[in-house]
Amino acid sequence: MKLLTLNFLTCAVKTCKSSSDSFPLHPKDAELASDDVEVNPELLVNLLPRLDWKALKTTSAEVFLPSCIYPLGFPQLPDSPPTIEQLQSDDKLLKDLHSLLMETNLMEGKLVCGVCGHEYAVREGIPNFLLPSHLV
Amino acid sequence: MLPTPSTSHVPYTLVYEPAEDSFLLLDTLSSPTSLTFHTSHFPPSSPTPLVLEIGPGSGVVLAFLTAHANHIFSRPDILTLGIDINSFACASTAKTVSLASQDHPTTSGEFLSAVQGDLTSCLRGRQVDVLVFNPPYVPTEDLPALPERLREKKEGKVTFEEESKLLELSYAGGKDGMETTDRVIDSLGDVLSERGVAYLLLCAGNKPEAVKQRIREMDNAGEGRRWKAETVGTSGRQAGWEKLQIVRIWRE
Numbered sequence: 493m494k495l496l497t498l499n500f501l502t503c504a505v506k507t508c509k510s511s512s513d514s515f516p517l518h519p520k521d522a523e524l525a526s527d528d529v530e531v532n533p534e535l536l537v538n539l540l541p542r543l544d545w546k547a548l549k550t551t552s553a554e555v556f557l558p559s560c561i562y563p564l565g566f567p568q569l570p571d572s573p574p575t576i577e578q579l580q581s582d583d584k585l586l587k588d589l590h591s592l593l594m595e596t597n598l599m600e601g602k603l604v605c606g607v608c609g610h611e612y613a614v615r616e617g618i619p620n621f622l623l624p625s626h627l628v
Numbered sequence: 629m630l631p632t633p634s635t636s637h638v639p640y641t642l643v644y645e646p647a648e649d650s651f652l653l654l655d656t657l658s659s660p661t662s663l664t665f666h667t668s669h670f671p672p673s674s675p676t677p678l679v680l681e682i683g684p685g686s687g688v689v690l691a692f693l694t695a696h697a698n699h700i701f702s703r704p705d706i707l708t709l710g711i712d713i714n715s716f717a718c719a720s721t722a723k724t725v726s727l728a729s730q731d732h733p734t735t736s737g738e739f740l741s742a743v744q745g746d747l748t749s750c751l752r753g754r755q756v757d758v759l760v761f762n763p764p765y766v767p768t769e770d771l772p773a774l775p776e777r778l779r780e781k782k783e784g785k786v787t788f789e790e791e792s793k794l795l796e797l798s799y800a801g802g803k804d805g806m807e808t809t810d811r812v813i814d815s816l817g818d819v820l821s822e823r824g825v826a827y828l829l830l831c832a833g834n835k836p837e838a839v840k841q842r843i844r845e846m847d848n849a850g851e852g853r854r855w856k857a858e859t860v861g862t863s864g865r866q867a868g869w870e871k872l873q874i875v876r877i878w879r880e
C-alpha cells in the first residue's frame with residue numbers, strides 16, 4: 493500500500509469515527525519499500541488541495557521513526573501546505589512529496605487506532621480492516 | 629476498444645472470474661457518454677479524483693480504470709483504491725492493477741492499494757469521487773459469512789468448504805439480491821464527495837426501477853440538491869427485461 497492511502501483511511505470501529513483521534517491511523521513496526529515512479533508535477537499540484545496536510549505530516553513523522561526500518565531518508569515537510577506556486581517553484585519539496593506520496597509503500601506492520609487501540613495488520617502490502625466478531 | 633487487463637494469474641477457485649457483468653462495467657465506464665460526463669464532472673485542473681471499487685475480485689475493472697485513466701476520465705492524474713473482503717481477491721487485484729498500469733504508462737493513474745475490509749467501513753468520510761460496485765446481486769435464501777479463519781490469516785491450505793464460501797460471497801445477495809447493495813446505497817451520502825458519482829450494477833431480480841426510485845427519494849443529498857439515478861448501460865435481454873444494467877448515481 494502506498495503511504496498516501498493512510499490519508500483516506502480511519503478505524504473501522506463505528507464508535508471511533510466521531511473522534512478526531514481515529515484519523516490518521518498510526519503505523520507501527522513499519523517495513524517500507526520504495527517504488528521507482530516518474531515525477532509527475534501536475535499530479536502533485538492537483539493532489540495538494542485534497543490532502544489532509546496535518547495527517548500527512550503525522551504519518552510521515554511516525555513512519556520514519558528510527559525504530560522503523562527506513563531505507564529512504566527523511567523528507568521534512570513544512571508545517572502548513574505549500575501553495576501551488578510554492579510547490580511549482582520548489583524542486584526539493586516537489587521531489588520530497590513525490591517520494592513520500594508516490595514512491596513509499598508500507599509492506600508489513602500494523603496500523604493502530606488512536607481511540608480504541610485496535611491494531612490492523614498489514615501483510616504483503618495489504619492492510620486488513622476486518623474486525624474480530626466482538627467489535628463488529 | 630481499450631484492451632482488457634490480463635487476469636491469467638488469478639486463482640479462480642478462490643476469486644470471482646471476470647464475466648458478463650465485469651465486461652458490462654468496462655464497456656459502460658469507457659463509453660463516449662461516460663467520458664463526456666467525467667470530463668465535465670472532473671475538469672482537468674480540479675483536485676485529483678479518488679476512484680474506489682468495492683469488491684474488485686480479480687481486479688479487472690479497477691485495472692482497466694487505472695491503466696486507461698486518460699481515456700476514461702480525460703486525465704491521467706487519478707488515484708485508485710480497491711476494498712474486498714476476500715484476501716485472495718486483494719492480492720489478485722494488486723497484481724492485476726500493477727501489471728495493467730505498467731503496460732500503459734502514459735495513460736495510467738496511480739494505484740493506492742488493495743485493502744481487505746467490509747465495504748466502506750475503513751474509509752474517511754466523503755472522500756470518494758467515483759465509486760464502482762459490482763455487488764453480490766443474485767437473490768439467495770441467506771447471506772453468507774466469511775469463514776472466521778479467513779478474516780485474519782490466509783496461511784494454511786484453503787479447504788473446499790472455504791473455497792465455495794468465498795465464491796458464494798462474490799454472488800449471493802440475500803433477499804432480492806439487495807442486502808449488501810442496500811448497505812452501500814445507504815452509505816453513499818457519507819462516502820461520496822460533493823462531486824461524487826457511483827456506478828452500481830443491478831440484475832433484473834433486484835427490481836432496478838424500484839431501486840432507482842428509492843435512491844432518488846433519499847433525503848441526504850444536501851441543501852438544494854437531489855439524488856439522481858439513471859441507467860447508463862445494459863446487457864442481455866431476457867423476456868423483455870434487460871438482464872443486467874449499470875446505474876449511475878450522483879447529486880445535482
Ligand SMILES: [Zn+2]
Binds near residue numbers: 503505606608609
Ligand atoms: Zn478505533
